[in-house]
Amino acid sequence: MSRGTLFDKVWEQHTVATLPSGQTQLFIGLHLIHEVTSPQAFAMLRERGLPVLYPQRTVATVDHIVPTDTLARPLQDALAEEMLQALEANCRAHNIPFFGIGSGRQGIVHVIAPEQGLTQPGMTIACGDSHTSTHGAFGAIAFGIGTSQVRDVLATQTLALNKLKVRKVEVNGSMVTGVYAKDVILYIIRQLGVKGGVGYAYEFAGTTFAQMSMEERMTVCNMAIEGGARCGYVNPDETTFAYLRGRPFAPQGKNWDQAVAWWRSLASDADAEYDDVVTFTAADIAPTVTWGITPGQSVAVDETLPTLESLPEAERAIAAEAYAYMDLQPGQPIQGTKIDVCFIGSCTNGRISDLRQAAKVVEGRKVKPGVKAFVVPGSERVKAQAEAEGLDVIFQAAGFEWRNPGCSMCLAMNPDKLQGRQISASSSNRNFKGRQGSAAGRTLLMSPAMVAAAAITGEVTDVRAFL
Ligand SMILES: CC(C)[C@H](C(=O)O)[C@@H](O)C(=O)O
Numbered sequence: 047m048s049r050g051t052l053f054d055k056v057w058e059q060h061t062v063a064t065l066p067s068g069q070t071q072l073f074i075g076l077h078l079i080h081e082v083t084s085p086q087a088f089a090m091l092r093e094r095g096l097p098v099l100y101p102q103r104t105v106a107t108v109d110h111i112v113p114t115d116t117l118a119r120p121l122q123d124a125l126a127e128e129m130l131q132a133l134e135a136n137c138r139a140h141n142i143p144f145f146g147i148g149s150g151r152q153g154i155v156h157v158i159a160p161e162q163g164l165t166q167p168g169m170t171i172a173c174g175d176s177h178t179s180t181h182g183a184f185g186a187i188a189f190g191i192g193t194s195q196v197r198d199v200l201a202t203q204t205l206a207l208n209k210l211k212v213r214k215v216e217v218n219g220s221m222v223t224g225v226y227a228k229d230v231i232l233y234i235i236r237q238l239g240v241k242g243g244v245g246y247a248y249e250f251a252g253t254t255f256a257q258m259s260m261e262e263r264m265t266v267c268n269m270a271i272e273g274g275a276r277c278g279y280v281n282p283d284e285t286t287f288a289y290l291r292g293r294p295f296a297p298q299g300k301n302w303d304q305a306v307a308w309w310r311s312l313a314s315d316a317d318a319e320y321d322d323v324v325t326f327t328a329a330d331i332a333p334t335v336t337w338g339i340t341p342g343q344s345v346a347v348d349e350t351l352p353t354l355e356s357l358p359e360a361e362r363a364i365a366a367e368a369y370a371y372m373d374l375q376p377g378q379p380i381q382g383t384k385i386d387v388c389f390i391g392s393c394t395n396g397r398i399s400d401l402r403q404a405a406k407v408v409e410g411r412k413v414k415p416g417v418k419a420f421v422v423p424g425s426e427r428v429k430a431q432a433e434a435e436g437l438d439v440i441f442q443a444a445g446f447e448w449r450n451p452g453c454s455m456c457l458a459m460n461p462d463k464l465q466g467r468q469i470s471a472s473s474s475n476r477n478f479k480g481r482q483g484s485a486a487g488r489t490l491l492m493s494p495a496m497v498a499a500a501a502i503t504g505e506v507t508d509v510r511a512f513l
C-alpha cells in the first residue's frame with residue numbers, strides 16, 4: 047500500500063505482479079547497458095534463443111574501457127577492442143541504440159542518459175552498474191543490477207525484486223563557500239555509515255537539495271550506493287523540469303505539459319510516511335576528504351584523523367586496516383598530505399559544472415612540478431561544452447592534461463592507472479584498496495575544486511583559501 051512517498055508511488059505504478067516468493071515483478075522503463083556487464087547477459091539470451099523484448103527501452107554506450115588519449119581503432123588494448131566489438135555486435139543484432147565513440151553522445155552511462163533527457167521522473171531505471179543510483183536525482187527509482195538481472199531485463203523488461211524501505215535524509219540550509227554536493231554526500235555517508243543504507247532507498251529532502259542544481263543532485267544520488275542505499279532520489283521540482291526541457295529524448299509540445307503535470311503528482315506527499323528520518327544541517331558541513339579505504343572514512347579538511355579509541359568499536363578494525371594501507375597516522379592532520387596524481391572526472395564529478403568549479407581554482411595558477419594532473423570529461427557533450435567555454439585552455443595552461451571522455455582512473459579499466467604506492471586526489475566515488483589500477487595505490491576522495499587545489503600545491507589543501 048502506498049504511504050505517499052515517490053518511491054511507493056513509482057513502485058506501484060511499475061508493479062506487474064506479486065510473485066509466489068513475495069517479491070515484486072517490477073517493470074523497468076529504461077535499461078542502460080555498457081561493455082562490462084552486458085556481454086554475458088547477451089550470451090545467456092543466445093543460449094536460450096531468446097530475443098530482446100523491447101530493444102528501444104535499452105540504450106548502450108561504452109565507457110569503462112575506452113582509452114582517454116588516443117581513440118584510434120582498433121583500440122591498442124586487444125581486450126578492450128574485443129569488449130567494444132562485442133557490444134557493437136550485440137546492439138546491431140538486437141536493434142539496440144548505441145552511443146559510440148565519436149557519435150557526440152558517448153560518455154559515462156550515468157552522465158549521458160540525463161544529458162540526453164532519457165532519464166525522467168517517475169521512471170524505473172536499471173543498469174548493470176552500481177552507480178545507477180545517480181538517475182534518482184530526477185525522481186526516478188534507479189538502481190544497479192548484476193549480469194543475470196541484465197539478462198532478465200533484456201528478455202522480459204522486468205525484474206524480481208524485494209521492495210526497499212525508505213529513509214528520508216533531510217539536510218537544511220545553504221552550503222558555505224567551498225562546500226559542494228560531494229562534501230554533502232561524503233558527510234552523510236560518514237554520519238550514517240557505508241552500510242547504513244542497506245535495505246533502504248534514500249529520499250534526499252530539505253532545503254539544501256531543493257537549492258541544488260540537477261548536476262549537484264546527481265553527485266549526491268550517485269554516492270547513495272556508497273552509503274549502502276541501492277537507490278537514492280530527490281523529488282522532481284521546477285529545477286528538474288527546467289533541466290529536462292528541450293533535451294533530445296524529453297517529451298515535446300503538448301506531451302511536455304502532460305508529462306510535467308504527471309511528474310509533479312509523483313513527488314512525495316507532505317504527509318508521506320517513512321521508515322526512518324534523519325536530519326542534518328548544511329552549515330555543519332566543511333570541505334571533506336577521505337583518509338581511508340571506504341568512502342565513509344572521511345574528515346573535514348581542517349580536522350585531524352580520528353584515533354581508534356574515538357571511533358565506535360565496530361569501525362576500529364577497518365580503521366586500523368586503513369591506517370596501515372594508507373600509511374597515515376591517527377591524530378595527524380589530513381591537510382598537507384602529499385599528492386602524486388590529481389584526477390578530475392567520473393560519473394560523480396565529471397559534468398560541466400564540476401569542470402567549471404575546478405577551472406575556477408586552477409585559472410592563472412600552475413600545477414605543482416612533479417604532480418600529474420588530468421581532466422576527463424564525463425561525456426563527449428561535456429567535453430564539447432567545456433571547450434566552447436575555454437576550460438580546456440585554462441586546464442592545459444596550468445599543466446593539466448585534457449583527455450577524452452570515459453570512466454578512466456575512477457576504476458582504471460583503461461590505461462589510466464596509478465603506479466606503485468602513488469597517492470591520488472580524486473573526484474571519483476570509491477577509495478577501495480587498489481581501485482585506481484595499482485594494487486598498492488591510494489586514493490583520497492574529494493570535490494573537483496579540492497582536487498584542483500591539491501594539484502596546485504601538491505598536497506591536500508583547503509580550497510577555501512583559493513576562493
Ligand atoms: C564495472 C561496473 C560493474 C562497476 C560497478 O558496478 O559499479 C564500476 O562501474 C564501478 O564503479 O566499480
Ligand code: SF4
Nearest residue numbers: 177392393453456457
Ligand atoms: S565513472 Fe567510475 S563509478 Fe562511474 S560507472 Fe565508471 S567506473 Fe563506475
